Amino acid sequence: MWNESFIRMNEISRRTLLAGSLASTAVWMMPPSFAAAEDGDVSESAKAAHDAVEAVREAILRISREVWKTPELSLHEEKSSEIHLRELREAGFKIVSTGTSGIPTAFVAEWTQGESGPKIGFLPEYDALPDLGNAAESRQTPGPTGVEVGHGCGHNMLGAGCTGAAFALKKMMIDKNVPGTIRVYGCAAEETEGAKVYMARDGLFSDLDACLAWHPGPMNATGLLRSAAANILRIRYIGQTAHAGVDPWEGRSALKGAELFGIGIQFMREHMKPTTRLHYIYTDSGTAANVIPASAEIIMVIRDQDREDVNSVTEWVKDVASGAATSTQTHVEIDHFFGMYDLLPNETLVNQIHAHMTKLPMEWTEEEQGFAKAFQREMQLPEAGLMPVIMPLLPEITTGGSTDVGDVSFNTPTGLFAIATMPIGVGLHTWPVTACGGMSIGDKGSIYSAIIMAGVGYDLMTSAELRAAARADFDRRKAGRKYVSPLAETRLRPDGIPQHLLMRDGSQELGVEFVEEAVDSKTPMP
Known part of the structure; x- marks a missing residue:
């Protein structure tokens, strides 16, 4: 019975709240002044x-x-x-x-x-x-x-x-x-x-x-x-392709840059606050095992309790991305394309x-x-x-x-x-x-x-x-904090808007960047 489980509630956690099971596993420990307000x-x-x-x-x-x-x-x-x-x-x-x-x-x-x-x-x-x-x-x-x-x-x-x-x-x-x-x-x-x-x-x-x-x-x-506040980054490594079996020394693997970035993120975790969340996916890692990948891409979501903390962690993530590029002799491009308060x-x-x-x-x-x-x-x-x-x-x-x-x-x-x-x-x-x-x-x-x-x-x-x-x-x-948009000034609109809607809306003339329908869902979900 729900009432019986409610009686047994004795704690609250972010995990139970997000899992949607809080109603049957947690009780609210509220200051009396708030509860009676x-x-x-x-x-x-x-x-x-x-x-x-x-x-x-x-x-x-x-x-x-x-x-x-x-x-x-x-x-x-x-x-x-x-x-x-x-x-x-x-x-x-x-x-x-x-x-x-x-x-x-x-x-x-x-x-x-x-x-x-x-x-x-x-x-x-x-x-x-x-x-x-x-x-x-x-x-x-x-x-x-x-x-x-x-x-x-x-x-x-x-x-x-x-x-x-x-x-x-x-x-x-x-x-x-x-x-x-x-x-x-x-x-x-x-x-x-x-x-x-x-x-x-x-x-x-x-x-x-x-x-x-x-x-x-x-x-x-x-x-x-x-x-949580959040920043979302697109981190793209550019390397040099080569035959992976014949002359791999001629190449520089973008995938290795991306992999080393992932390892660097793991080494950050020990030093993060309990409120920090780092999660990511690889959206491009090459197309053939016998070809040195010339490109690799990661979508990275960084969350923390407020904009100040999330921006601080973001700078560290960017340093890790640059360090991985230096270590693998690749080039990295970082696009901070979205964020939230x-x-x-x-x-x-x-x-x-x-x-x-x-x-x-x-x-x-x-x-x-x-x-x-x-x-x-x-x-x-x-x-x-x-x-x-x-x-x-x-x-x-x-x-x-x-x-x-x-x-x-x-x-x-x-x-x-x-x-x-x-x-x-x-x-x-x-x-x-x-x-x-x-x-x-x-x-x-x-x-x-x-x-x-x-x-x-x-x-x-x-x-x-x-x-x-x-x-x-x-x-x-x-507390006197001014709202500063997490969006870059050059960021006019989101990625992924279908071309025909941009054309219909008059927001964009047909151009090279919109030749293909931007419908691949590489953007993560909040």
Whole structure:
């Protein structure tokens, strides 16, 4: 029984959180002042948000279901972004931009009432993942477009909840004649080179009073969760080819440079902080064993608790790469092509979100619980079903993962939470997440999340005191640090944008660098 396992909880760890099994293995050890920090009664705005979401329910579910049926990889989200744009236009939102910040499938839309007032943002995502296509069934079976692509991170639900919250908040503001601006950011490519980082560099979040988002998960929870900052490097070694059997002395192996780099990284590990993560793959290592490789390439992800630490480790990694090149008489090229900030939590927004979460009618049918338990049997997990309660507030903890929401959080107060859309113990980026997202479990995630965000959004729109408290916590945590984009100034857009989208968007004329479709997925996933 889930309640029995909850009683046995006695510790929290990054590992259990990321594995998605935290709900059945850990208890929250929170400072009493934080646990009791929910100020004020939100019953009125929670009820209004529930009613407003009911009024736009069909639009929310239409977004989630259509995006689920047409899954698209990062930077390829033509249909998915257009589904959101179609519904936003229908709901009376102005499309401020498409192809935002150089990314064809990104956009910004907004709606304003009155001549002044607060500005609240929402962050829908809609990209899918490779190899996770699945039908809405509790077994592995191809989905609407096969198995190649599927919403194994639940972004069909995530996007529907965020955009739907904007619709509901608009209705609440009209009903009470509340002035303000609602802004919806179409956040393409979260799984690779997230649009939010490019938007943040362009200052698109800096005028907001607050930003709200959620993510599907195995639990119903919010708290002072921090994600890791990250840098991603492409390290390419250039050598000299030769016949490996006849005259290898004439060559210089790029692969040896790459291999020595890997060894150098292993020797770094003893001296890294517990928060540091170094992981990499070889994306090019030669084509024939009897030919000295003239080129080799590594994609390297470096994570740490904040930008200062991750940048420090990055410089060491670059030194190792250069040293390996010197040792093997090869040449190395280092492209620091992407990075993300750590997530800056906001205690004021977290408390307000949790207050609204506790007002949710968290209900799962017997059929939905049975569906969830079938996954758990399939994956040899305890048959605990779906989480039926709201978790206590989570204490401050840094996870090993990263998100481009971090860059948003360094530009405006940002609130995040999770709603259970997958069985307890099942992690993200798995086929059960895709399956649950295509049926009533996923529908409830979209609806529940929209209710919470609409309610909190309304509170922010109507309470200058709440906005001031969120800003004060933001300023305190930021501690005077200036946001400096992790992107190089010369980096105009992400890798991997299909040529036809660049042509359609007018972002790029046909040239040598785009002769081939840039669809090979060498970019790692956050």
